[in-house]
Amino acid sequence: MLIFIILAPIFLLLLYFIVQPQAVSIPIKGRHVFITGGSSGIGLALAHKAISEGARVSLLARSLSKLEEAKKSLHLAYGVDVGIFAADVRDYDAVKRAIVEAGPIDVLVVNQGIFVPQELEKQDMDEVKLMIEVNLVGSFNVIKSALPLMKGRKDSRPASIALMSSQAGQVGIYGYSAYSASKFGLRGLAEALQQELISDDIHISVIYPPDTETPGLEEERKIRPKMTEMIAGSGSVLKAEEVAKKTLDGIKSGSFSISFRMEGQMLTIATAGASPQRSFLIAFFEVLFAGISRIVTLLFLSNVYRSITKSHAI
Amino acid sequence: MVLFGLLLLPILPLLLYFIVRPRPLNIPIKNRHVFITGGSMGIGLAIAKQAAEEGARISLLARSLDHLEKAKQSIWEAYKVEVSTFPADVRDYDAVEHAINRAGPIDVLVVNHGVYYFEELEKQGVDVVKAMIDVNLMGSFNVIKAALPSMNKDRKHKGPASIALMSSMAGQVGTYGFAAYSATKYGLRGLAEALQQEVIGNNIHVSVIFPPVTETPGIEQARKTMPEITKTILDSTVEMTAEEVAKVTIKGIKSGSFSIPCRLDGRALAMATAGLSPQRSFLMASIEVVFAGLFRFVGLLFQWNWYRIIEKNNSSRKNRSPEVSGD
Numbered sequence: 001m002l003i004f005i006i007l008a009p010i011f012l013l014l015l016y017f018i019v020q021p022q023a024v025s026i027p028i029k030g031r032h033v034f035i036t037g038g039s040s041g042i043g044l045a046l047a048h049k050a051i052s053e054g055a056r057v058s059l060l061a062r063s064l065s066k067l068e069e070a071k072k073s074l075h076l077a078y079g080v081d082v083g084i085f086a087a088d089v090r091d092y093d094a095v096k097r098a099i100v101e102a103g104p105i106d107v108l109v110v111n112q113g114i115f116v117p118q119e120l121e122k123q124d125m126d127e128v129k130l131m132i133e134v135n136l137v138g139s140f141n142v143i144k145s146a147l148p149l150m151k152g153r154k155d156s157r158p159a160s161i162a163l164m165s166s167q168a169g170q171v172g173i174y175g176y177s178a179y180s181a182s183k184f185g186l187r188g189l190a191e192a193l194q195q196e197l198i199s200d201d202i203h204i205s206v207i208y209p210p211d212t213e214t215p216g217l218e219e220e221r222k223i224r225p226k227m228t229e230m231i232a233g234s235g236s237v238l239k240a241e242e243v244a245k246k247t248l249d250g251i252k253s254g255s256f257s258i259s260f261r262m263e264g265q266m267l268t269i270a271t272a273g274a275s276p277q278r279s280f281l282i283a284f285f286e287v288l289f290a291g292i293s294r295i296v297t298l299l300f301l302s303n304v305y306r307s308i309t310k311s312h313a314i
Numbered sequence: 315m316v317l318f319g320l321l322l323l324p325i326l327p328l329l330l331y332f333i334v335r336p337r338p339l340n341i342p343i344k345n346r347h348v349f350i351t352g353g354s355m356g357i358g359l360a361i362a363k364q365a366a367e368e369g370a371r372i373s374l375l376a377r378s379l380d381h382l383e384k385a386k387q388s389i390w391e392a393y394k395v396e397v398s399t400f401p402a403d404v405r406d407y408d409a410v411e412h413a414i415n416r417a418g419p420i421d422v423l424v425v426n427h428g429v430y431y432f433e434e435l436e437k438q439g440v441d442v443v444k445a446m447i448d449v450n451l452m453g454s455f456n457v458i459k460a461a462l463p464s465m466n467k468d469r470k471h472k473g474p475a476s477i478a479l480m481s482s483m484a485g486q487v488g489t490y491g492f493a494a495y496s497a498t499k500y501g502l503r504g505l506a507e508a509l510q511q512e513v514i515g516n517n518i519h520v521s522v523i524f525p526p527v528t529e530t531p532g533i534e535q536a537r538k539t540m541p542e543i544t545k546t547i548l549d550s551t552v553e554m555t556a557e558e559v560a561k562v563t564i565k566g567i568k569s570g571s572f573s574i575p576c577r578l579d580g581r582a583l584a585m586a587t588a589g590l591s592p593q594r595s596f597l598m599a600s601i602e603v604v605f606a607g608l609f610r611f612v613g614l615l616f617q618w619n620w621y622r623i624i625e626k627n628n629s630s631r632k633n634r635s636p637e638v639s640g641d
Binding site: 015018019021119120123128129136137140141143144168178180181183186187188191193194195198227231267274277283286288289290295297298301304305308312 | 491
C-alpha cells in the first residue's frame, strides 16, 4: 500500500513528461467553424453551440432546402447569419469550391455520415459503397480541401480538425460491418494526420458518440436487425445538444479522443491502444484501469457471443 | 500483500477460462479449398506456398494474368501442386463474383490484396487516396460478399471455415505518411469485428493479420518515394520476410485466432490495441488483462518517441530555410 502511494506520484510525473502531443487550448470565440453534415442532427446542434459561444459558422450539406431551414432557425435563435454551402462530400471539386468560398477555417468539423445497418450477407453493395464513400472518402475530400488554407493561415492561434466517429468506430457490432469499417477508418486517418499536422499547430479530435436522438437515428432504428438492437440497443441514447456541448468542450481542450458518459469513457480507455493522449492525468487513469477495462470488455464480448449463440439455437 | 497477489494469480486465468467467447477451435487446412486474393506476389504468394505445402487446394485471384501464371509456375515447381488462377480487379464486384463462383466452394478465404502509397495527406492526390480505399477496403467487401453465399452453404458437413483479412500494424496505429493506408487497414478491423458476430452462427471464423513492414517487391517501390519522417520511423522496426508472415498467418488461421500479430513487438502492439476485439484463448486473455496497463504505457511511449522524431525533423527543416517560416 505504501509502495503504491510512493510510486503513484512518480509515475504521474513520468507521464507528465512523456505524453505527446502536449496539451493545448483552442479558442472558439470569433473564429470560423466549418461543419459538414451541418443541416441536421449533431451537426446542427454543434452549429447552435458554436454560435452561442461567439463563433462564425459555415454549414455544408447536400440539400439546399435543409440548409436554408437550418440557416433560418439559427438566425431566429441568435440573430446571426451562417454561411451555407450545398455540396456532396463525394464530389471533391464541389467541396473544394465551397471551402475556398467559405474562407480560412479555424475549426473544421467533419461530421457528415450515413448509417444503414444490415448483415453484410443481406446488404446491397450499393449501400456499403455509399457508407464508405460518404463517411470515409468524403472525409478525406473535406480535409484535403481545407488543409492548404488551414496550414497557411494568418491566425497564429491553434486550429482544429474534428472527425465525427461513433462508438461503432471503437467496436464493430453485428449489422454494422460497413458503418464500423468507415468509422474505424477515421481513426487511422486521425492518428496519422495528427503526426503530420502537429508542427502546423493543427489539432485533431475524434468524437465517439453513442446513439444520439437525431432524424438519422429514427430512420436507422426502423431497419435495425434484431440482433443489432439486442447488442447495441441497451446503451444510452443522448440528446444532440449534450453531444454538441461535450464535443465543443473536447475540441477546445484539443483532446484527441472525445467520449460520452461513463460507458463511453470506459470504451475509450479499453480501445486507447496506441492513440495519443495529451492529458497526463487521463493517461494515468488509462494505464491504471487498463486491466479492469480489459476484463469488462471480455465480459461484454462473452455476453454478446452468448446471445448470438442462443439466438441461433432457436 | 504478496500472498494476496499470489492467490489471485491462478484465479484470473480460471475465471477467464469460463468467460472468454467465442471459444477456441481448430480449422484444418489440408485438403481444403484456400482462396487467396492478391495471391500472385508478396505475402499472398507466400501464403499460397505455405498452404500448398500443407496439402490445401489453392485458388489465386489477382489483376495480372502474367503474374498469376508466374505464381502458378513457381508453386508447381516447388510442390507439384496445380493452383487455379483467376484474373480480376477486386474493385469490380461482378468479376470477383464470377471468379469466386468458378473457383467453387471456399473453406479458407484469405483477403490479402492491397495497395499502398505513403505520403503526407496534404501532398497526396485524392485519386491515390480513393484508389487505396477502393482496393483495400471496398475490394475486401466485394470479395467477402461474393464468397459468403457458398461459404454458408452446407457448412455443417464441411467443417469450420475461415475468412482471414490482411491488415497491418498500420491498422493498429496510424503513423506519419499513412493517413489513407491506415484508414483502410483500420477499416478492415471494424469490418472484421462486426462480421465475426454475423457469421459465427454459420461456423465461419474471422481472423485479422497484422504484419509489420514485410520484404516484398511492393515495399521496395514504396521506400523510394516515402517521406523522410516515415522512413525514419519505419527504419526503427525490423522487416519480416513474406515467408515468416505466411507461416504465422496459416498458424493463426488454423487456431481460429481473431487477431494474428507477427513477432513479439507485433504481439505487444496487438495486446495494447486489443480494444474490443474477441479473444478466444483464456491464457492470452489473462496476459492481456495483467499487462494491459503496461501495454498502454508502452503505447504512450511509442507516441512520445514518434513526436520527438517529428519535432526534430521539423526543427531541422526550419533551420535549413529560416526565411520560409510563416510567423
